[in-house]
Every structure is written in structure tokens, then in C-alpha cells.
Amino acid sequence: MNSTSDEIKDDYNFISEALIDIYDQIMRIEESEIRKSRFKDITAKELHLIHTIGLHDRKTTSEVSRVLKLSKGTLTANLNNLEKKGYIIRMINQQDRRIINLGLTSKGRLLYRANYAFHRQLVESCLKGFDGSDIRKMRQALVNVEKFIDEVSSK
Amino acid sequence: MNSTSDEIKDDYNFISEALIDIYDQIMRIEESEIRKSRFKDITAKELHLIHTIGLHDRKTTSEVSRVLKLSKGTLTANLNNLEKKGYIIRMINQQDRRIINLGLTSKGRLLYRANYAFHRQLVESCLKGFDGSDIRKMRQALVNVEKFIDEVSSK
DNA sequence: CAAAATAGTTTGAATTTCAAACTATTTTAG
DNA sequence: CTAAAATAGTTTGAAATTCAAACTATTTTG
Known part of the structure; x- marks a missing residue:
């Protein structure tokens, strides 16, 4: 398929605008869907934290605060909330007792x-009708964005 | 090109994970880039608000609070901040003097x-090396996500 | 083994958010 | 035509979130 430069420019604008809107909506809908389920006491931020803690990684508090770019104090407060609500557990590391390893409870999992x-x-609906090569393109687009982000942050 | 079902499944996972990380990073980098420029007093949220107010729309406070899903009180507070910092102006609507129309100052623009x-x-770097048909696919992917979001929120 | 470094928590202040009460204005209904 | 209801936005007070700095407990280093 061929396209004029103008058509492509228009696509760029569309994509740029759509991305801004979509992310906001996804965050919101993610939270509201979860709140319709048995997990009514969870916010989008907490969801993100639980995702970062992960199923089997036993990450430390410092690791998580570095990944999420939250101060250690803020993370402690967030972890207290999630612990109170029964989603996570703190495990004292027996090799180095300063360290807390984080895990999910069965509810958290x-x-x-x-x-x-x-x-x-969401990803499946996004890629509906796409074949293997389309999907590879999509992957490439994301890798490109990651590269862009790296370049901008390291300059 | 041909792909096995397993390869595709792997791509789905990659894309799903990448999307989660990328959004977070974009927000952060967007704010940090802006703060390196002459606009040192602006947060990512304020950027989003300024984007929503837009260049020429003269939206009302209610419209903006509906779009951003912020309470009217919260929006008033945000607008006060941006007004103090010289990015926006409030204009009393002369047809209906209850209504405030919002606009950007030249600094805001x-x-x-x-x-x-x-x-x-960002979008250009993302689509680097893509041709017109690739870009159209990308657009389609975003339309698909929008449709998914609409379906989920209306069900 | 004392000093420095590290992991995580606590503290106090600043910021952000919300819902509810409030003010000002316009629309509606009798 | 006017009193009541509705609407737009602001104010208020409380709750939640965040951060940096001080702090506690533990481990590493010299």
C-alpha cells in the first residue's frame, strides 16, 4: 500500500492523541473492573505495586522502591496498607536480617x-485480526519507544 | 511470514508487560523533560490538564472535570495553581455568567x-522504519483498544 | 571491635484529593 | 412575573499520599 506524506502526518497526529487518552482510560477501567470483583479495596496504584512485587520474585523493599521510583517511606506506607488488607506479606531475610523480602498472599496472587x-x-483485543508479522511490528514499535525513552533519559 | 501459536503467545506476553512499564516511564520522562526547559514548575498532572484545556476550545470547568474525571473541587484547586503560575486564564462567559471558560495564556500555549x-x-521514534500500511495497522490497534475500553465500560 | 554503610521504619510537613456545603446565576413552573 | 429548582463553580474540612530527614537495627569494613 502507498501513502502520501500528508496521510502519514495525519496518522501520526491520530496516534499521538489516541495514546494520551487511552492510557488514562486504561488506568481507570483497570481499577473499576477490579473494584467490581471481590477486590473492592484496591486502587490502580496498589494494583501496580502488586504487579511489581510479582508472583515468585521475593523482591526487597529497596528493589521495588527503585523500580517504581517511590521513596522508601512512601513504599513502607503502601506496603502497610496492602499488608493490613491481606494482599502481601513481609518476610525477614535470614541471611541478612536488615532485608525484607516481599511476597503475595494467596489473595494477592x-x-x-x-x-x-x-x-x-486488552492486548488480545488490540491485536485482533493481526498476523504474526503484524504482531512482530507491534513489538518493534514498543522496543522503539523503550529505546527512545532510554535515549532521552540518558542524554 | 508464518508463526507458531507459541511464538505469538510469547509476543502477547512481551507486549502486555512492555505496555505496563512504558506508560509509567513516559509519564516520568515527560515531566522531567519539561522541567529541564523554562517550565520548571509544572508536574505531569498539570501537563495533562493543560493538554486537555487545549489551544482554542474555551472549555468550561465542568467539561474539563468530566473529561479528566476529577471532582469540581479538585479541578478548581488545580486551576488556581495554574492560574497563579501564569499558564491559564479564566474567562467569565457573558451569555451565562455562571460559566467559566478556560484558556491558555501565551506561556501556557x-x-x-x-x-x-x-x-x-515519541510517536515518530516509535514508528521509525514503518511504512504507510504498518502505520495504518498501528492506528487500527489503537481503535481496537478504544473499542475494548468502550465495551468494558458500558457492560 | 569500632566506624561506616545499608535496609527499612517513623515522623512531620506539604500536596492532592474528595464530598458536601455554599454562592451566584439562570431556567422552569405555577 | 416571580418563587423554586437547577446549574456552574468555589470553599471548606477531612482523609490520603507523598517526600525527605531522622531514626533503629543489622551487617560490612578497616
Whole structure:
């Protein structure tokens, strides 16, 4: 297929505008879907934190605060909330007792999987009708964005 | 090109995970780039608000709070901040003097354009090496996500 | 083994948010 | 035509979120 430069420019604008709107909406819908389920006490931010803690990684508080770019104090507060609500557990590392390893409770793991399923659904709907080569393109686009982000942040 | 079902499944996972990370990073980098420029007093949220107010729309406070899903009180507070910092103006609507129409000052318009340029750069880097038909696919993917979001929110 | 470094928590202040009450204005219904 | 209802936006007070700095407990280093 061929395209004039103007048509492509128009696509760029469309994509740029759509991206801004879509992300906002996804965050909102992700939270509201979760709140319709048995996990009514969870915010989008907490979802993100639970996703970062992950199923089997036993990450430390410092690791998580570095990844999420939250101060250690803020993360402690967030973890207290999630612990109170029964989603996460703190485990003292027996090799180095300064360190807390983080894990999900069974409730936390259920939530993780529900959220993961939602993301999958979203990606599947996004790529509906795409073949293997289309999907590879999509992947490439994301790699490009990651590269762009790296370049901008390291300059 | 041909792909096995397993390869495709792997791509789905990659895309799903990448999307989660990327959004977070974009927000952060967007703010940090803006803060390196003459607009040092602006947060990512304020950037989003300025984008929503837009260059020429003269939206009302209610419209903006509906779009951004912020309470009217919260929006009033945000607008006060941006007004104090010289980015926006409130204009009393002379047809209906209850209504405030919102506009950007020249400083606000400069910021809008700088942010817009950043988004364009991002999208351009994302689509580097893509031809017209690839780009159309990309557009389709976003339309698909929008449709998914609409379906989920209306069900 | 004492000093420095590290992991995580606590503290106090600043910011952001919301819902509800409030003010000003316009629309509606009798 | 006017009193009541509705609407647009602001104010208020409380709750939640965040951060940096001080702090506690533990481990590493010299």
C-alpha cells in the first residue's frame, strides 16, 4: 500500500492523541473492573505495586522502591496498607536480617492473576485480526519507544 | 511470514508487560523533560490538564472535570495553581455568567506546543522504519483498544 | 571491635484529593 | 412575573499520599 506524506502526518497526529487518552482510560477501567470483583479495596496504584512485587520474585523493599521510583517511606506506607488488607506479606531475610523480602498472599496472587488476565484481554483485543508479522511490528514499535525513552533519559 | 501459536503467545506476553512499564516511564520522562526547559514548575498532572484545556476550545470547568474525571473541587484547586503560575486564564462567559471558560495564556500555549512536540517525537521514534500500511495497522490497534475500553465500560 | 554503610521504619510537613456545603446565576413552573 | 429548582463553580474540612530527614537495627569494613 502507498501513502502520501500528508496521510502519514495525519496518522501520526491520530496516534499521538489516541495514546494520551487511552492510557488514562486504561488506568481507570483497570481499577473499576477490579473494584467490581471481590477486590473492592484496591486502587490502580496498589494494583501496580502488586504487579511489581510479582508472583515468585521475593523482591526487597529497596528493589521495588527503585523500580517504581517511590521513596522508601512512601513504599513502607503502601506496603502497610496492602499488608493490613491481606494482599502481601513481609518476610525477614535470614541471611541478612536488615532485608525484607516481599511476597503475595494467596489473595494477592489471585488479584495478580485477575489483573494479568485483564491485561491479556486488552492486548488480545488490540491485536485482533493481526498476523504474526503484524504482531512482530507491534513489538518493534514498543522496543522503539523503550529505546527512545532510554535515549532521552540518558542524554 | 508464518508463526507458531507459541511464538505469538510469547509476543502477547512481551507486549502486555512492555505496555505496563512504558506508560509509567513516559509519564516520568515527560515531566522531567519539561522541567529541564523554562517550565520548571509544572508536574505531569498539570501537563495533562493543560493538554486537555487545549489551544482554542474555551472549555468550561465542568467539561474539563468530566473529561479528566476529577471532582469540581479538585479541578478548581488545580486551576488556581495554574492560574497563579501564569499558564491559564479564566474567562467569565457573558451569555451565562455562571460559566467559566478556560484558556491558555501565551506561556501556557508555549508549554502546550512543547509537550505536543515531545509526543510527536515519541510517536515518530516509535514508528521509525514503518511504512504507510504498518502505520495504518498501528492506528487500527489503537481503535481496537478504544473499542475494548468502550465495551468494558458500558457492560 | 569500632566506624561506616545499608535496609527499612517513623515522623512531620506539604500536596492532592474528595464530598458536601455554599454562592451566584439562570431556567422552569405555577 | 416571580418563587423554586437547577446549574456552574468555589470553599471548606477531612482523609490520603507523598517526600525527605531522622531514626533503629543489622551487617560490612578497616
